[in-house]
Amino acid sequence: MITSIHNDKLKLIRRLRDRRGREREGLFVAEGEDLVAVGWEPEFVLVAGEDVEPELLDFVSTLGSGTRVVGVYRQRWSEPGGDLSVYLHGVGDPGNVGAVIRSAHAFCDGPVVLGPDCADPFSPKAVRASMGSLFARPPARAGFEELPGTTVALARGAGTPLADVEPRPPLMLCLGSEREGLPEELAAAAALRAEIPLRPDGPESLNVAMAAAVAAYDLSRRMADHA
């Protein structure tokens, strides 16, 4: 039973809160029973009251009071590929990155590909938002110019509604940051440009995780119909 905050495992868990610590160690943390239950083989797991004093686990957890289980895992990355996948460019919010990993897992066979300036998918918020899909479908890393498949830029004002995009695999849905969208040069360089039609009296944009879910649903459904 760990009874001191100076314990090496607890100190490691604290270091893994920061992106730099995670990158240096190549590890990350999943907090809570639901997540740890679906995780890979962990480096180690700490259970409150069994392996560690509950207050000490609370102290190192980002969930705070009442955390019952924390697991430490080695990071895994996939290679881009599949008939349908999602590329994110400059999506800095870890909750959005995690949510896209979850939605893509529901509709795509390829991993989410993270381009420059995206939040770390192994940050506590992203891990939590992915709800276990991070374990089932580890993300990939690549620049826009390295993407396999037919790139489809989701861009406001593209003119072509998403429903008019021919669902011919392999397709790579490309989305940009919440505020600025995809950089113009990338949207121009994509093989196809499309948009999700919003009501004229509607909002200016969708949240990036919503847009990814809607687009992946639409294309995956029509791909299945054509298959």
Next chain:
Amino acid sequence: MITSIHNDKLKLIRRLRDRRGREREGLFVAEGEDLVAVGWEPEFVLVAGEDVEPELLDFVSTLGSGTRVVGVYRQRWSEPGGDLSVYLHGVGDPGNVGAVIRSAHAFCDGPVVLGPDCADPFSPKAVRASMGSLFARPPARAGFEELPGTTVALARGAGTPLADVEPRPPLMLCLGSEREGLPEELAAAAALRAEIPLRPDGPESLNVAMAAAVAAYDLSRRMADHA
């Protein structure tokens, strides 16, 4: 210039952090320039450095350091209605409620209808997640049995894919809580039951805000095609 934390406006803003305070006053707070810029006529607005000392505004804001504008507004509620709208039952996460208000604004003409045990749409997190759509399309309150239109229960295992639901208005999409979904008796009482098909190797479920966005997109698009 407000220079004391004992100022009545600042004390009001603090009280409006709590649901009970909001319900008692019938008011709510929008924080940040983006939101205040799209808001209704406010009860009052406080600008850091003009109306109030910046540190004092930081102190009452849930955004914390660097908040530049806070507006206080009277709550408005809509009546349920429209050709397409979303009903939420027991969705307790305010971020999800706000996100659904934003997505519904993009695809539906009716307001989001909040049933029992939903998070307060006027809480700071919900207001922020709605990104101004709360102002454009104030939510409604009703119980399931009072809903107008043809109720479509989104329920896992419903058997019927959403794409098979005939898009004949008025439709009321009904979604339950993140963990439990719609209570079984409500799903059974709905006019129609449908599900969003997920990959067999995919996650167990979608986030409720993602599911609402996908379903509202699918039905709105097909309603427009049939119109």
